[in-house]
Amino acid sequence: MNIFAELIHAVYDFKSYPVFRRNKGGKAFLYGLLLSVFYLLLSMLLPMLVTLVSFGGFGNAVRQSIPDFRLEDGRLWVDGTYDVQEYDTNYGGIYIKVDTERPITEEITDVDLLAFDRVLVMDDEHMIVKAEEGQSLRIAYTDLDLGDWSRDEMMQTFLPLLPAFLWFLFVVLVCAGLLGFYGSALVVAVIGSIMSAVMGCGLKFGELYKLAIYARTPALLVETVYAWIPLVISYFYVISYEVSALYMWKALKLIKEESLEPPKTGWTGGTW
Numbered sequence: 262m263n264i265f266a267e268l269i270h271a272v273y274d275f276k277s278y279p280v281f282r283r284n285k286g287g288k289a290f291l292y293g294l295l296l297s298v299f300y301l302l303l304s305m306l307l308p309m310l311v312t313l314v315s316f317g318g319f320g321n322a323v324r325q326s327i328p329d330f331r332l333e334d335g336r337l338w339v340d341g342t343y344d345v346q347e348y349d350t351n352y353g354g355i356y357i358k359v360d361t362e363r364p365i366t367e368e369i370t371d372v373d374l375l376a377f378d379r380v381l382v383m384d385d386e387h388m389i390v391k392a393e394e395g396q397s398l399r400i401a402y403t404d405l406d407l408g409d410w411s412r413d414e415m416m417q418t419f420l421p422l423l424p425a426f427l428w429f430l431f432v433v434l435v436c437a438g439l440l441g442f443y444g445s446a447l448v449v450a451v452i453g454s455i456m457s458a459v460m461g462c463g464l465k466f467g468e469l470y471k472l473a474i475y476a477r478t479p480a481l482l483v484e485t486v487y488a489w490i491p492l493v494i495s496y497f498y499v500i501s502y503e504v505s506a507l508y509m510w511k512a513l514k515l516i517k518e519e520s521l522e523p524p525k526t527g528w529t530g531g532t533w
Contacts, residue, residue: 264292271478278512279519281475282468289471296474297442300481301434304488319423323416331411335403336385337361346377354378361385366399442477448502449473453509462517469509476508 262270262280270277281289316322329340338361345357354377358365366387374380380391391397450466450473457464464472480501487497494500 264288264295267292267475268296268478271475272482275508275511275515278472278475278508279516282464282472282512282516284471286467286471289474293442293446293474293477294439296478296481297438298435300442300485301438304485305434306431308488320416320420324412327412329412331409332402332407333409335401337383337402338385339383356380356382359383442481443474445502445505446470446473446477449476449505449509452502452506453513456506456510456513460513460517462513462520464513464516472509472512473505476505476512479508480504 262277267277267281271281284292313319313322316325328343331338339359342362343357343359345355347355356374356377356379358369358381361384363384364386365384366382366389369382369389374389374391374397377391380389380397382389386403387399387401389397389399447470450470453469453473453476454466456462457469483504484498484501487494
């Protein structure tokens with residue numbers, strides 16, 4: 262069975278799992294590699310490309326996402342004002358306020374910042390930054406020695422570096438994705454080893470790890486679809502591991518049943 266056929270059978274055909282455990286380690290590794298690249302392309306890189314196309318290119322995306330600004334002689338000017346207050350269950354409170362028309366950093370007190378875990382407040386001469394540690398800092402732009410900058414100058418400087426950056430980002434994402442995938446398969450293999458011991462399957466850990474790589478397939482396909490849906494599901498990734506564990510249990514159950522079947526012989530009845 263080729264790798265692309267295995268991708269389909271790993272989703273719906275539990276009877277293929279006893280076959281998967283007999284695959285060579287190299288084939289299982291290559292399967293995991295292709296599955297990870299497939300996931301990265303569809304869940305991360307493709308949405309990024311779709312967004313860039315919708316903006317009409319990276320340059321237009323920057324112009325529409327970053328307001329026009331100019332930093333000159335330690336004074337900042339930003340086109341418009343911005344006031345964002347959000348609370349996320351994973352990252353806590355976030356407060357961003359930008360107004361270069363008045364000294365808002367002098368109006369903000371420590372009491373105002375207590376409700377937020379991350380803060381960025383900017384006026385024409387100073388900014389207030391607060392990170393997870395809880396300590397807020399008031400910093401003058403002149404202390405940062407940034408020189409003179411504008412949005413157009415920033416784009417002229419960094420846009421030529423974009424192709425190299427995108428290739429670097431792709432390599433980093435692939436490496437991180439592979440580590441994440443094989444790490445998640447390791448977790449599922451450990452769960453499978455417990456199941457195997459309880460069920461008395463007697464499988465080696467290498468066989469369990471190969472099964473775990475294939476058992477991650479349905480969960481990863483669901484995660485790919487989930488990346489495109491503007492919906493937050495609590496404990497989604499916990500459910501993902503539960504799905505993989507279910508596939509491992511079904512696979513081990515079939516392997517156990519196979520081991521209990523009487524050996525087949527060439528005798529079909531009658532006398533020898």
